[in-house]
Amino acid sequence: MDLVKQLDEHVGSRAEKFYKTTLFRSDALMLGVNCLEPGQVQKPHDHADQDKFYYVVAGNGRFQLADQYITAGAGAVVWAPAGVIHGVENIGDGRLTLLMGIAPAP
C-alpha cells in the first residue's frame, strides 16, 4: 500500500451530489476527501458512535454543528463528536475541498 498520497490528486466532482473518496482506512480510522461544488450540500446527519473531523483545504463552507452554523475557510478544523448533528454547504464561488476522518471507521 502506498502510505503517502497527494490530496489534490484525489479531488473530484459530481453534478448530482458532492464527491467523496477514501484515502486510507483501518478499523480505527477512515480518512477521505469530500469535495462540494458551489451550492452543493452535505445534508445534516450524525454518527451515533463515531467522532468526525473536517479540515478545510480550500474553499468556504457553512458548517452546521448541532444548532450552530459556522462559516469556515481554508485552515479550519471542524470537530463533530459522536451524536452531534453536522453538515456543510459550499457557500463560496469555488470548490470546497475537505480532508475528513471518521473514528472508528464506519
Next chain:
Amino acid sequence: MDLVKQLDEHVGSRAEKFYKTTLFRSDALMLGVNCLEPGQVQKPHDHADQDKFYYVVAGNGRFQLADQYITAGAGAVVWAPAGVIHGVENIGDGRLTLLMGIAPAP
C-alpha cells in the same frame, strides 16, 4: 467546547524539540498540530495499537515509514498504520506544519 479551530492559531515553536499541541480529543481520535523548525526531527517510533496520519499543511518533510524514506510537501497525506515505525525531519527552509491524528487516542 469550541468545535471549530483555525489551525494557524495553534502553531508554535520550541528551540529544544519540535512543538506539538492537541486540537481535539476523544477516546476514538486525538487531533493535533506538530511544528518542526528547519532541521528538527520527530524521532522514529511506533504505536503498537494506534493508526496515525499526518497532513502536511506547509513546509517540506522527509518522512520515514518502516524502511522507506519519502519527501513530502504541502498537501501530502501520510499514513502510519499501527506497528509501522515512523518519523519525520524538516528538510526545508521554513517551518514544517503538520495536522496529525492518532486513532484510538493515546
